[in-house]
Amino acid sequence: MKRTCLFTLLLFIMFGFSQALAESIRLPKGIITLTPKPAPTLVLKNMDGEIFDLKKSRGHWVFVHFWASWCVPCRREIPTVEKAMVALANSSLEFVLINTAESEDTVFNFLGIVAPDLNPLLDEDGQVTELWQSRGLPSTYLVDPQGQQRYLALGGRPWDETEYMEFLKRLAQLK
Amino acid sequence: MKLSTASVGFLLMLFESIAVGAEDKEAPFRYEDKNIKLRIIAQAPEQMSGFYEGRGFSKQAIEAIRKACFITVLMTNNSNKMIWLDINRWRIVANDKPLERYKRDYWKAKFKERNIPLAQQSTFGWTLLPEVRDLYPNEPVGGNVTMVKTKASFTMEMRFQTGANKDGKEIVVKFDEVQCKQ
Numbered sequence: 243m244k245r246t247c248l249f250t251l252l253l254f255i256m257f258g259f260s261q262a263l264a265e266s267i268r269l270p271k272g273i274i275t276l277t278p279k280p281a282p283t284l285v286l287k288n289m290d291g292e293i294f295d296l297k298k299s300r301g302h303w304v305f306v307h308f309w310a311s312w313c314v315p316c317r318r319e320i321p322t323v324e325k326a327m328v329a330l331a332n333s334s335l336e337f338v339l340i341n342t343a344e345s346e347d348t349v350f351n352f353l354g355i356v357a358p359d360l361n362p363l364l365d366e367d368g369q370v371t372e373l374w375q376s377r378g379l380p381s382t383y384l385v386d387p388q389g390q391q392r393y394l395a396l397g398g399r400p401w402d403e404t405e406y407m408e409f410l411k412r413l414a415q416l417k
Numbered sequence: 418m419k420l421s422t423a424s425v426g427f428l429l430m431l432f433e434s435i436a437v438g439a440e441d442k443e444a445p446f447r448y449e450d451k452n453i454k455l456r457i458i459a460q461a462p463e464q465m466s467g468f469y470e471g472r473g474f475s476k477q478a479i480e481a482i483r484k485a486c487f488i489t490v491l492m493t494n495n496s497n498k499m500i501w502l503d504i505n506r507w508r509i510v511a512n513d514k515p516l517e518r519y520k521r522d523y524w525k526a527k528f529k530e531r532n533i534p535l536a537q538q539s540t541f542g543w544t545l546l547p548e549v550r551d552l553y554p555n556e557p558v559g560g561n562v563t564m565v566k567t568k569a570s571f572t573m574e575m576r577f578q579t580g581a582n583k584d585g586k587e588i589v590v591k592f593d594e595v596q597c598k599q
Binding site for chain 2: 271272274310312313342343344345366367368369371372377378379396397
């Protein structure tokens with residue numbers, strides 16, 4: 243009993259410490275803190291037909307990014323996402339890109355030119371994007387290891403620039 | 418890289434390539450002060466149908482789109498406080514009468530009756546200006562406001578509450594002699 247109580251207390255302290263650390267991170271321009279709330283369901287297939295379920299990503303931070311090829315800010319932003327993803331490949335931060343309501347052919351043709359290393363999830367009917375109630379396209383949420391939405395990027399951001407990279411690196415270090 | 422200033426979520430390629438190209442000739446309506454940056458552009462039916470046709474929209478959808486008046490609105494919160502976008506607070510008036518605005522429900526019903534695929538409905542939705550939005554400092558937003566097509570010129574009086582609790586000084590920007598492109 244004592245041992246269980248101690249373990250619970252330890253978990254509670256660790257969680258509280260992680261929350262406090264997340265709150266103390268200096269935010270780059272255009273990143274806002276959200277009141278933590280559970281991320282909506284996100285179960286989609288990628289371009290290889292593999293299923294991704296956000297629920298299985300507990301224990302680490304997830305960069306959830308919605309985009310479409312017709313959206314000009316998305317076109318500018320996506321190469322910076324790819325660069326950040328490559329640079330942080332060895333970190334625990336997971337990048338999840340969701341194309342909103344476009345066909346696989348459109349996505350394939352677009353990414354082949356702009357960011358060939360990306361393998362986004364396909365929200366073919368746009369309903370998952372609706373569920374997340376994004377503020378627009380592009381939209382990026384940072385989901386914490388407990389599955390809570392914690393930060394939101396307003397519009398497109400240059401993710402490969404130092405202040406954004408540092409921010410993402412710090413998040414990746416948090417549990 | 419100017420992502421932050423150019424990151425209007427709903428900016429379409431169309432707006433950059435056609436609307437900006439047209440601005441020299443037709444001088445779109447613009448307003449800017451220390452609080453807000455605002456620009457509106459009337460879109461021609463060919464511009465709108467071309468954009469949506471390029472995204473695989475069906476004939477039925479295009480038909481409905483061509484019948485409406487599309488005004489693209491681009492705005493940025495230049496201030497250091499919250500600015501509230503709420504289209505219902507705007508006054509759009511032609512010949513002293515309010516001009517009927519086609520809200521999201523109108524398009525939803527229109528597309529449903531024409532069996533337009535969900536993906537197209539979703540894309541269309543993302544190109545509309547959000548009905549309500551709490552705009553953070555430096556945050557841009559953009560999209561189309563749609564309304565009944567009229568040959569008469571009209572006034573768009575755009576009102577924005579300010580401050581986190583909407584208790585700041587209201588911002589009012591008025592554009593006269595706006596016209597739908599026929």
